[in-house]
Amino acid sequence: MENQNESKKVMVSGIQPSGDLHLGSYLGAMKNWVALSDEYQCYYCIVDEHSITVRQNPAELRRRSVLQLAQYIACGLDPQKNTLFIQSHVHEHAELGWILNCYTMFGELSRMTQFKDKSAKNAENINGGLFTYPTLMAADILLYGAHFVPVGADQKQHVELTRDIAIRFNNIYGDTFVVPEPYIPKVGARIMCLSNPTSKMSKSDPAGCVFIMDSPDEIARKFKRAITDSDTERCIRYAPEEKPGVANLMNIYSSVTGKTYEEIEAEFEGKGYGAFKPAVGDAVIEALRPIREETERLLADKAYLKDIYTEGATRAQYTARRTLRKVAKRIGFVEKPF
Numbered sequence: 336m337e338n339q340n341e342s343k344k345v346m347v348s349g350i351q352p353s354g355d356l357h358l359g360s361y362l363g364a365m366k367n368w369v370a371l372s373d374e375y376q377c378y379y380c381i382v383d384e385h386s387i388t389v390r391q392n393p394a395e396l397r398r399r400s401v402l403q404l405a406q407y408i409a410c411g412l413d414p415q416k417n418t419l420f421i422q423s424h425v426h427e428h429a430e431l432g433w434i435l436n437c438y439t440m441f442g443e444l445s446r447m448t449q450f451k452d453k454s455a456k457n458a459e460n461i462n463g464g465l466f467t468y469p470t471l472m473a474a475d476i477l478l479y480g481a482h483f484v485p486v487g488a489d490q491k492q493h494v495e496l497t498r499d500i501a502i503r504f505n506n507i508y509g510d511t512f513v514v515p516e517p518y519i520p521k522v523g524a525r526i527m528c529l530s531n532p533t534s535k536m537s538k539s540d541p542a543g544c545v546f547i548m549d550s551p552d553e554i555a556r557k558f559k560r561a562i563t564d565s566d567t568e569r570c571i572r573y574a575p576e577e578k579p580g581v582a583n584l585m586n587i588y589s590s591v592t593g594k595t596y597e598e599i600e601a602e603f604e605g606k607g608y609g610a611f612k613p614a615v616g617d618a619v620i621e622a623l624r625p626i627r628e629e630t631e632r633l634l635a636d637k638a639y640l641k642d643i644y645t646e647g648a649t650r651a652q653y654t655a656r657r658t659l660r661k662v663a664k665r666i667g668f669v670e671k672p673f
């Protein structure tokens with residue numbers, strides 16, 4: 336299986352199905368994933384096991400997991416070229432996650448900024464899974480021998496911890512894991528909230544968040560209301576420190592049209608924010624339209640989506656099982672009888 340891919344370097348990434356995907360997920364992650372599909376052997380996961388570190392509505396979690404798969408495909412991820420799967424379908428993730436817990440220090444996990452942030456936000460539910468989340472993510476990555484992990488800057492610390500765990504394990508037992516590197520794309524990596532351009536676009540602020548499934552009217556409205564900067568010059572100039580609102584809109588416009596910042600500045604020379612904001616909105620509407628329509632088409636064919644995630648899990652498990660067997664042998668577990 337997949338022999339033609341064996342010489343390619345491996346990429347692994349995932350998104351939690353804990354909220355509907357938005358423009359930040361698309362431009363910051365999925366769009367880059369599509370560009371990597373030819374050069375790398377890619378595993379793209381729907382990390383539902385990570386999602387339950389925060390309480391989820393079961394029906395919603397199930398709906399969003401399948402929706403997310405449809406959106407992966409709709410934005411251009413070819414399920415033949417890429418292994419698209421749902422994390423909980425491949426039990427090796429949870430198994431290796433447990434093992435890696437025993438090679439990860441309490442102090443290391445305590446230093447993770449995502450743990451600190453999430454425990455501040457969910458003070459009533461600081462569960463063990465939230466704390467050991469990074470070891471499950473390490474398992475996601477190490478099971479497939481990933482060389483690179485495309486992630487946003489906020490996940491770099493988790494990939495670095497994964498490296499430390501892999502190196503520690505390799506030092507004790509001999510070469511077992513590929514030591515991965517974070518792969519942080521330059522453009523489009525950080526799409527900020529439209530109503531508060533100093534924080535990342537997030538579902539928790541729906542007014543400042545453009546969802547992939549938003550209607551063109553909703554998208555237009557959100558861009559019209561986007562916060563620009565209260566400077567007096569009111570011109571379109573890329574200055575992220577001084578003008579974070581404009582810089583964010585320029586980043587979005589550049590990501591969806593392929594235009595450089597210089598080209599954008601020239602295009603809007605002498606025009607104000609009133610012309611710029613709807614232009615960005617229109618460009619985003621046109622970029623998301625085919626993705627939304629294709630997602631809707633795919634969602635109507637549940638049997639097809641089931642085939643895709645079944646095949647994805649089968650393919651993923653083939654590799655995951657081999658890694659887990661090697662690990663089990665090295666640490667001294669008796670070989671599984673089945």
Ligand code: TRP
Pocket residue numbers: 347348349350351382385471472475476484485486490493
């Ligand atoms: N922790 C990542 C996030 O919240 C999601 C994730 C889980 C992931 N497992 C992964 C990303 C493996 C890359 C590789 O965004």
